[in-house]
Amino acid sequence: MSVQPAGAEPRERANGLNREEGPPLHAQIRDILHRQILERPLLPGSPLPTEEELQKQFGVSRSVVRQALSGLSDLGLIRRQRGRGSVVAAAPVLRRHLQRAGGLDEQAAAHGQRLRTHVIAVEHAAPPESAVEALNTTNTWKIERIRYLEEVPVAFMRTWVPRDLFPHFTKELLENASLLGLMREHGYHPAGGPRQVQAVAADADLAHKLHTSTREPLLLLQGVTRDALGHGLEWFNVWHSPNTVFDVDAQVTSQPTSISQEGVRRLRSLAQQLESELAALGHSTG
Known part of the structure; x- marks a missing residue:
């Protein structure tokens, strides 16, 4: 029976995965990468590790890595590019x-x-x-x-x-x-x-x-x-x-324009003239 060194993680959790319990490995890897994207270590446009690097990091097969990346792609979090790897997608606005x-x-x-x-x-x-x-x-x-x-x-x-x-x-x-x-x-x-x-x-x-x-x-x-x-x-x-x-369509409230006394007299004069013309028109058509 081997003895776990003091302070070391259990073997099944050594690379962040629980191989004995919990979700499938591809789902665990997807969630780990998902957290890294949300917490901003992986910014929009930055490349993800290659499939080979992820295989080594998590100690899993390429098919498991591809399932994890496919899950991130389905969520719209990464863009997968043939021959160029995957990059973090900009969040839709x-x-x-x-x-x-x-x-x-x-x-x-x-x-x-x-x-x-x-x-x-x-x-x-x-x-x-x-x-x-x-x-x-x-x-x-x-x-x-x-x-x-x-x-x-x-x-x-x-x-x-x-x-x-x-x-x-x-x-x-x-x-x-x-x-x-x-x-x-x-x-x-x-x-x-x-x-x-x-x-x-x-x-x-x-x-x-x-x-x-x-x-x-x-x-x-x-x-x-x-x-x-x-x-x-x-x-x-x-x-x-x-x-x-x-x-937001912001509008500047226009200030009321002050009218001078001269302006008031002109408006009254125009009103009187209009009334006179209307009266004359009424008599002519009567």
Whole structure:
């Protein structure tokens, strides 16, 4: 029986892999490289180690390495180039207009992008107090969704909607569908509402959902959407990954122009002249 030297790692964990328990080796290697990309040791455009180098580093076959790289490619994290190895891909950037309520799919399409939606849960749950005030009900659905851009998660949404208005909502119905589009189909037309944006740190759950690091800064968009009559249709929190750009069309408020006394006299004179001409026109046509 061999004795493990003091302070040495167990053999199955010596290169970061657990060969006795846990996920398949290719999944473990994929996750190790994934963490390195998220934590920034591997920056966009930088080359990954070659397949041969990864084989030696992890002590696995080439087929295992290729499975790991394929998994990273499917997530949109690397670009595989024939004869040139793999490089870290630049994260796709989601752009959205802060003034525009909803329409995230349309906004992405305007930039030649396509979003995919995965519904995590649709359940009957009471909303937060601020949502009760906005929706005027405690009988709500809580809907949790992740939006993907090029297979990269870019937004996690937690939304409450009134069950009395939308009793038919199910997980299957909402999968890869527009929530506001479904509302329109059932006779309720979203018009907009107040929103606010703030920077927050990712907790462990958000970091897992958005494939980012714990305490990574995220942009939280919170608000309510109402119809033209003021009825609350949804109250939502949307956490955006760091690769989101909010476009804002800022306008400079023009200062009112002061009018001189001379200008006032001229305007009054023009008004009197106009009244006189209208009166004359009325007499001539009478």
